[in-house]
Amino acid sequence: xxxxxxxxxxxxYGEASAAEGFRVVMTLPxxxxxxxxxxxxxxxxxxxxxxxxxxxxxRGSLSQVFAQASEFEARLLVHKPSLLQRGIQEEELxxxxxxxxxxxxxxxxxxxxVLLAF
Amino acid sequence: xxxxxxxxxxxxYGEASAAEGFRVVMTLPxxxxxxxxxxxxxxxxxxxxxxxxxxxxxRGSLSQVFAQASEFEARLLVHKPSLLQRGIQEEELxxxxxxxxxxxxxxxxxxxxVLLAF
Amino acid sequence: METLFIFSKxxxxxxxxxxxxxxxxxxxxxxxxxxxxxxxxxxxxDISRELLSLRGRLWVLEADLAARGLQAGEAGVVDYPGAxxxxxxxxxxxxx
Amino acid sequence: METLFIFSKxxxxxxxxxxxxxxxxxxxxxxxxxxxxxxxxxxxxDISRELLSLRGRLWVLEADLAARGLQAGEAGVVDYPGAxxxxxxxxxxxxx
Amino acid sequence: xxIGIMVRTGPYAQQNIDTALSLLGAALDMGHQAAxxxxxxxxxxxxxxxxxxxxxxxxxxxxxxxxxxxxVAICGQCANYRGLQKEHLVPGVKRAGMGQLGQMVATxxxxxxxxx
Amino acid sequence: xxIGIMVRTGPYAQQNIDTALSLLGAALDMGHQAAxxxxxxxxxxxxxxxxxxxxxxxxxxxxxxxxxxxxVAICGQCANYRGLQKEHLVPGVKRAGMGQLGQMVATxxxxxxxxx
Numbered sequence: 001x002x003x004x005x006x007x008x009x010x011x012x013y014g015e016a017s018a019a020e021g022f023r024v025v026m027t028l029p030x031x032x033x034x035x036x037x038x039x040x041x042x043x044x045x046x047x048x049x050x051x052x053x054x055x056x057x058x059r060g061s062l063s064q065v066f067a068q069a070s071e072f073e074a075r076l077l078v079h080k081p082s083l084l085q086r087g088i089q090e091e092e093l094x095x096x097x098x099x100x101x102x103x104x105x106x107x108x109x110x111x112x113x114v115l116l117a118f
Numbered sequence: 119x120x121x122x123x124x125x126x127x128x129x130x131y132g133e134a135s136a137a138e139g140f141r142v143v144m145t146l147p148x149x150x151x152x153x154x155x156x157x158x159x160x161x162x163x164x165x166x167x168x169x170x171x172x173x174x175x176x177r178g179s180l181s182q183v184f185a186q187a188s189e190f191e192a193r194l195l196v197h198k199p200s201l202l203q204r205g206i207q208e209e210e211l212x213x214x215x216x217x218x219x220x221x222x223x224x225x226x227x228x229x230x231x232v233l234l235a236f
Numbered sequence: 237m238e239t240l241f242i243f244s245k246x247x248x249x250x251x252x253x254x255x256x257x258x259x260x261x262x263x264x265x266x267x268x269x270x271x272x273x274x275x276x277x278x279x280x281x282d283i284s285r286e287l288l289s290l291r292g293r294l295w296v297l298e299a300d301l302a303a304r305g306l307q308a309g310e311a312g313v314v315d316y317p318g319a320x321x322x323x324x325x326x327x328x329x330x331x332x
Numbered sequence: 333m334e335t336l337f338i339f340s341k342x343x344x345x346x347x348x349x350x351x352x353x354x355x356x357x358x359x360x361x362x363x364x365x366x367x368x369x370x371x372x373x374x375x376x377x378d379i380s381r382e383l384l385s386l387r388g389r390l391w392v393l394e395a396d397l398a399a400r401g402l403q404a405g406e407a408g409v410v411d412y413p414g415a416x417x418x419x420x421x422x423x424x425x426x427x428x
Numbered sequence: 429x430x431i432g433i434m435v436r437t438g439p440y441a442q443q444n445i446d447t448a449l450s451l452l453g454a455a456l457d458m459g460h461q462a463a464x465x466x467x468x469x470x471x472x473x474x475x476x477x478x479x480x481x482x483x484x485x486x487x488x489x490x491x492x493x494x495x496x497x498x499x500v501a502i503c504g505q506c507a508n509y510r511g512l513q514k515e516h517l518v519p520g521v522k523r524a525g526m527g528q529l530g531q532m533v534a535t536x537x538x539x540x541x542x543x544x
Numbered sequence: 545x546x547i548g549i550m551v552r553t554g555p556y557a558q559q560n561i562d563t564a565l566s567l568l569g570a571a572l573d574m575g576h577q578a579a580x581x582x583x584x585x586x587x588x589x590x591x592x593x594x595x596x597x598x599x600x601x602x603x604x605x606x607x608x609x610x611x612x613x614x615x616v617a618i619c620g621q622c623a624n625y626r627g628l629q630k631e632h633l634v635p636g637v638k639r640a641g642m643g644q645l646g647q648m649v650a651t652x653x654x655x656x657x658x659x660x
Contacts, residue, residue, distance in 0.1 A: 002650055011246055013303050014271030016441045017659065020552075020584050023642055031646030041351065042246050045274060051305030057446045057484050058303070086248070087278040106355055110334060114649055115426040116550070116657050120534055129342055131399050132367030134557045135543065138436075138468055141526055149530030159255065160342050163370060169401030175562045175600050176399070204344070205374040224259055228238060232533055233330040234434070234541045244444070244542065250346060251376075270443045280347075299450070316454035323451075324429055324460075329540040340560070340658065366559045395566070412570035419567075420545055420576075425656040438554065440625045441585045441660070469557045469585060477627030487627065509556050511593030511603065516627065544557070544660065 002033045005112040006074075008043035012062040013053050018046045021118030022065055029073040036108065037069055038100070040079035043118075044086065047078065047093040067094040079105055120151045123230040124192075126161035130180040131171050136164045139236025140183055147191040154226065155187055156218070158197035161236075162204065165196065165211040185212040197223055238263035240326035243272035247279040252332045257286040265293040267322055268311065273300045276309050287311075295322060334359035336422035339368035343375040348428045353382040361389040363418055364407065369396045372405050383407075391418060431455045432463035432536035434529070436543040438472040439486040444542035445473045449489050452498055462498040463532050464490075466521075469544075471502040471512050474521045487518050494520035501528045547571045548579035548652035550645070552659040554588040555602040560658035561589045565605050568614055578614040579648050580606075582637075585660075587618045587628050590637045603634050610636035617644045 006025050010017040021037075028035040039047055052061050069076035080099040083090065090099060100108065109115060124143050128135040139155075146153040157165055170179050187194035198217040201208065208217060218226065227233060241260055247253040253275060260266055266287075268275060273296050278284055287294055288310060296311040297319055314322060323329055337356055343349040349371065356362055362383075364371060369392050374380055383390055384406060392407040393415055410418060419425055433448045452462035466473050478487040494500050501522040507513075514523050522528065533539050549564045568578035582589050594603040610616050617638040623629075630639050638644065649655050 004649060010249065011271050011274055011304065013300070014244070014246070014443050015660070016584065017552075020441075024645065027642035027646040028649060031643070031650045033646065033650055042248050042271065042274060045304060048305050051303055053303050055299045055303040056443060057450075059483050063305075085278070085280075086274070106357070109355070109424075109426065110357070112424055114655050115335075115424055116655075117426065117428055117659065118657075122533060128345065129367050129370055129400065131396070132340070132342070132559050133544070134468065135436075138557075142529065145526035145530040146533060149527070149534045151530065151534055160344050160367065160370060163400060166401050169399055171399050173395045173399040174559060175566075177599050181401075203374070203376075204370075224261070227259070227328075227330065228261070230328055232539050233239075233328055234539075235330065235332055235543065236541075242540065244447075248347065251344065269447055297447075316450045317458055320431065320451055320455045320458060320460070323431060323538050323540075326538070329538055331540040331542055338656065340563075365563055393563075412566045413574055416547065416567055416571045416574060416576070419547060419654050419656075422654070425654055427656040427658055436557075438585050438588075438626065440622075469554050469588075472554075472585075472588065472626055475627035477629060479624040479627070481621075481624065483625070505597075506556075508595040508597065509599070510554065510588055511591035511595070511632065513593060 002113045004028050004033045004035045004114040005108055006037045007117040008039045008046055009041040009117055011042035011045040013056050013058055017118040018043060019062055025074045026072045035074040037074055037076045038079055040082045044082045044088055049092060049094050063094045120231045122146050122151045122153045122232040123226055124155045125235040126157045126164055127159040127235055129160035129163040131174050131176055135236040136161060137180055143192045144190045153192040155192055155194045156197055158200045162200045162206060167210060167212050181212045237265050237326045240265050240322055240329045242267045242331040244270040246271040247275045247283050253283050256332055266290055267295045269297045269300050333361050333422045336361050336418055336425045338363045338427040340366040342367040342370045343379050349379050352428055362386055363391045365393040365396050372402060429537040430461035432532045432539040434465045434467050434541040435470040436468045438469040445486055448542055452493060456496050463536055464500045465529050465532055466502040468506050471507045471510060474502050474518050475512055475516050476518045477516050491518045545653045546577035548648045548655040550581045550583050550657040551586040552584045554585040561602055564658055568609060572612050579652055580616045581645050581648055582618040584622050587623045587626060590618050590634050591628055591632050592634045593632050607634045
């Protein structure tokens with residue numbers, strides 16, 4: 001079985017990368033690809049509660065979209081060092097499947113067959 | 119009379135920014151806009167002799183395009199600190215109208231009416 | 237106002253702020269839009285300190301801040317007409 | 333080879349290399365393409381030193397180097413078929 | 429006063445066109461003049477063929493700006509390169525040469541560029 | 545072996561499509577299979593309407609890749625958003641849903657993405 005890790009590296013709304021990355025996440029499990037999403041670098045801002053993309057013309061809140069990851073059988077993990085660097089508390093985030101450290105991130109990458117960065 | 123400073127900040131070929139910036143430079147003097155081009159940051163790589171964009175499918179050498187700046191009545195200046203940071207010698211560059219330091223760059227910006235970064 | 241510097245990219249992804257904030261003079265002002273507003277939650281290197289030193293001359297676009305659920309902190313908040321006002325007050329604008 | 337990391341953006345404009353070179357393990361290799369080849373003429377911070385430490389595991393795409401008139405220095409040079417070879421030798425590829 | 433913005437990126441992938449449309453709309457509200465030059469990938473913002481189901485239609489927003497009196501032009505060569513044909517342009521958008529850009533720069537009181 | 549690349553940027557503004565076409569062409573030369581998925585702004589690379597006078601025609605290069613047996617698909621929703629119509633696509637390019645991408649990821653021996 002293929003294992004994909006989708007890295008969400010960019011913040012919401014300034015570019016569509018994170019939102020488009022999530023569309024990829026939605027499609028992989030149905031094709032039999034075990035899928036893990038990692039929010040890291042500015043991607044952690046995609047999980048911050050309370051934002052609303054409609055303020056800049058977008059359809060809605062990207063954090064609410066990401067909170068649906070488990071509905072698509074994808075695991076959503078958050079890179080803790082990226083949170084710390086940006087002064088974001090875990091309590092500010094929408095629901096996810098846990099935080100990982102640098103070492104766990106590298107192990108996760110090494111177990112994957114496909115890596116996609118957005 | 120309007121004074122434009124066009125900042126070429128990006129290197130050649132990886133993106134079209136520098137080449138498109140030069141197309142803007144070609145058009146401004148004819149509209150009565152006094153035009154200065156400054157190659158800075160990775161933009162200094164656009165002036166390095168000996169490259170050839172055809173190697174990656176482009177039309178030709180961007181350094182030869184930039185060397186024509188004076189034909190369009192635009193001044194082409196090079197930001198010396200950007201050269202130093204990247205270990206590039208002035209002798210490696212195609213013809214231009216001189217190097218400027220950090221202080222001269224800031225003065226130039228302050229005398230302009232329009233600033234465009236590429 | 238002399239020059240209005242508009243930053244639009246995150247300081248965590250790009251080096252624009254790292255390179256250009258040092259060129260913001262005492263008569264200049266700074267407007268953060270799009271992903272550059274992320275800088276208000278903290279930035280790499282000296283950027284946070286440099287932004288702080290701009291007190292009174294640092295602005296952030298309200299819509300971009302609200303979209304991302306962030307607070308303005310030390311920055312002044314402008315809406316779109318306010319941003320247009322800054323553009324017109326300035327002698328020139330450099331958007332990076 | 334475990335992971336092939338492909339960098340395509342200049343280290344002077346983006347922080348990709350700054351953030352990701354530390355994650356390149358001993359069984360991994362690195363391929364520089366597009367504007368990332370500019371890193372071979374020098375890079376900000378620790379990047380030059382980190383690239384040097386990859387000796388034997390650092391590759392650069394010949395066409396991108398030649399287009400920009402640069403030399404490979406310590407990096408091994410591959411043409412397009414050589415780059416395809418690296419992709420296939422690796423267990424996985426991460427392009428940044 | 430007349431404010432001009434050059435947008436160098438396309439619709440939906442980057443926020444530049446959304447920002448530019450909001451700023452120029454505000455400028456018109458305030459009684460100023462507005463100009464928009466679509467350059468490089470930015471020309472795609474002027475296609476009338478967008479079908480963004482359930483999302484904002486950026487082409488329509490460009491058209492609204494035109495209908496409010498803003499001057500909107502695209503780089504014709506950039507459009508040729510990207511297969512954007514004249515008959516598919518939002519009505520009122522000028523398919524222009526670079527001279528049009530030069531004229532905008534020369535006539536706007538403030539002009540700046542939002543890029544990739 | 546089968547190599548797949550996702551390209552997320554359009555033609556002429558960024559080098560990604562040029563790099564991807566060269567790599568996939570080399571893979572075919574070496575007797576491998578090749579797949580290309582055009583996503584986000586990348587869909588514009590598949591328009592048959594490009595007129596890049598005196599420059600490389602990227603649409604034609606995509607077509608050459610198809611004619612050499614590579615699988616080339618674009619994200620249909622991205623195309624709708626950008627006004628790229630089915631009848632303007634390079635022949636042989638599949639206008640696909642995201643499922644097609646999932647299938648490429650599942651069937652390629654190596655798959656990676658070149659983004660903005």
